[in-house]
Amino acid sequence: MAATQEEIVAGLAEIVNEIAGIPVEDVQLDKSFTDDLDVDSLSMVEVVVAAEERFDVKIPDEDVKNLKTVGDATEYILKHQG
Amino acid sequence: MPKIKPAKGAPYARILGVGGYRPTRVVPNEVILERIDSSDEWIRSRSGIETRHWASPEETVAAMSVEASGKAIAGAGIDASQIGAVVVSTVSHFSQTPAIATEIADRLGTNKAAAFDISAGCAGFGYGLTLAKGMVVEGSAEYVLVIGVERLSDLTDLEDRATAFLFGDGAGAVVVGPSQEPAIGPTVWGSEGDKAQTIKQTVSWDRFHTGDVSELPVDSEGNIKFPAITQEGQAVFRWAVFEMAKVAQQALDAAGISSDDLDVFIPHQANVRIIDSMVKTLKLPEHVTVARDIRTTGNTSAASIPLAMERLLATGEAKSGDTALVIGFGAGLVYAATVVTLP
Numbered sequence: 550m551a552a553t554q555e556e557i558v559a560g561l562a563e564i565v566n567e568i569a570g571i572p573v574e575d576v577q578l579d580k581s582f583t584d585d586l587d588v589d590s591l592s593m594v595e596v597v598v599a600a601e602e603r604f605d606v607k608i609p610d611e612d613v614k615n616l617k618t619v620g621d622a623t624e625y626i627l628k629h630q631g
Numbered sequence: 632m633p634k635i636k637p638a639k640g641a642p643y644a645r646i647l648g649v650g651g652y653r654p655t656r657v658v659p660n661e662v663i664l665e666r667i668d669s670s671d672e673w674i675r676s677r678s679g680i681e682t683r684h685w686a687s688p689e690e691t692v693a694a695m696s697v698e699a700s701g702k703a704i705a706g707a708g709i710d711a712s713q714i715g716a717v718v719v720s721t722v723s724h725f726s727q728t729p730a731i732a733t734e735i736a737d738r739l740g741t742n743k744a745a746a747f748d749i750s751a752g753c754a755g756f757g758y759g760l761t762l763a764k765g766m767v768v769e770g771s772a773e774y775v776l777v778i779g780v781e782r783l784s785d786l787t788d789l790e791d792r793a794t795a796f797l798f799g800d801g802a803g804a805v806v807v808g809p810s811q812e813p814a815i816g817p818t819v820w821g822s823e824g825d826k827a828q829t830i831k832q833t834v835s836w837d838r839f840h841t842g843d844v845s846e847l848p849v850d851s852e853g854n855i856k857f858p859a860i861t862q863e864g865q866a867v868f869r870w871a872v873f874e875m876a877k878v879a880q881q882a883l884d885a886a887g888i889s890s891d892d893l894d895v896f897i898p899h900q901a902n903v904r905i906i907d908s909m910v911k912t913l914k915l916p917e918h919v920t921v922a923r924d925i926r927t928t929g930n931t932s933a934a935s936i937p938l939a940m941e942r943l944l945a946t947g948e949a950k951s952g953d954t955a956l957v958i959g960f961g962a963g964l965v966y967a968a969t970v971v972t973l974p
């Protein structure tokens with residue numbers, strides 16, 4: 550069953566917490582991965598791969614750079630999840 | 632039909648000695664920053680690299696190889712005349728022919744050992760080790776010298792901020808010889824040529840005499856640039872971190888070794904972030920010593936694993952007889968992983 554927006558944000562929060570050590574509650578739709586959440590370009594690759602597995606989506610490298618905020622990623626996953 | 636008599640090999644093969652050579656000149660990040668817009672902090676946090684060694688004109692591919700090999704041969708306790716084959720893995724020896732291995736074999740004083748070069752990028756050490764193991768067990772050589780050697784500073788575009796800080800120079804060598812016990816596990820190796828474009832040379836050599844030379848890339852002073860290594864950093868990072876962790880696990884499984892049995896992990900030294908991430912994905916226990924030679928050596932491609940191995944043994948972080956997982960991966964894309972007993 551496809552994940553809801555809420556479930557995706559919660560999932561991303563867990564992933565970001567695991568990879569960058571940021572508290573789950575800080576991971577909000579309007580937060581920028583690099584500017585607010587201490588996820589640099591390489592950690593972002595790890596976040597993306599973890600999200601791919603968790604939500605059954607494919608996020609190609611060329612799309613990764615457009616995912617600036619948690620909201621961008623959530624929307625992308627909502628639209629592309631299998 | 633006449634019967635062909637086969638060669639007589641050893642029951643198994645093992646690494647008997649390891650040696651390394653690091654060029655005299657140590658290059659800190661400050662020197663890299665003279666040519667690119669970056670910072671020491673950025674380079675350290677994205678790659679782990681603090682310093683690397685760059686070879687002088689005298690520290691040629693052959694000279695560095697001879698130095699490293701001399702130590703490996705001494706460590707193995709054999710004489711150079713006993714070496715039956717010399718396998719050199721390099722992408723930075725700039726004479727197409729003959730192979731540099733023959734000069735090295737001669738300078739070391741081998742007795743006309745078979746000698747040839749291989750091109751397998753950052754997986755070159757594992758490819759060479761696999762060939763060596765085969766030769767020892769099959770019987771075409773009793774002792775095989777495997778050398779990984781690079782002068783990647785010659786293939787670095789110092790004005791390219793994505794790669795200028797990454798590469799270093801050096802040589803690492805091992806002697807592989809007969810063993811009564813298995814001491815080199817099955818190799819898990821392969822290639823993914825569909826990703827050949829992700830790490831490559833900026834322009835091929837033949838572009839210098841075919842086509843319009845004026846279309847070749849130039850540096851800030853207008854001079855035609857020497858070819859350099861260029862890569863799609865994030866695509867390579869993704870592949871290295873996730874696909875290579877799987878290959879490393881397969882090598883452990885193939886050798887029948889659990890991560891609890893493992894003492895040392897020596898991955899190709901490409902980026903400390905790749906190393907850290909692999910350690911996490913593989914769930915390596917605390918007691919496993921992890922090579923992070925990248926910090927003071929940079930990425931030396933085929934030389935990185937034997938250089939890191941030598942350093943761990945020299946500092947006492949690893950000891951002779953330890954069980955080590957080694958994995959190389961890089962341009963091709965190619966990879967090779969195996970479990971070895973340290974010399």
Ligand SMILES: CC(C)(COP(=O)(O)OP(=O)(O)OC[C@H]1O[C@@H](n2cnc3c(N)ncnc32)[C@H](O)[C@@H]1OP(=O)(O)O)[C@@H](O)C(=O)NCCC(=O)NCCS
Nearest residue numbers: 590591669670673677753792864865867868901902960961
């Ligand atoms: C090379 C590597 C460290 C670059 O990191 P990266 O995150 O991919 O770098 P990017 O080019 O995507 O740049 C990310 C950001 O840092 C900036 N940046 C790039 N190089 C920089 C530098 N040298 N200094 C400072 N900032 C730099 C970019 O401008 C970009 O900023 P922006 O997001 O504001 O636009 C990394 O990709 C890597 O190591 N990959 C693996 C490659 C490897 O090991 N290959 C060999 C395998 S054998």
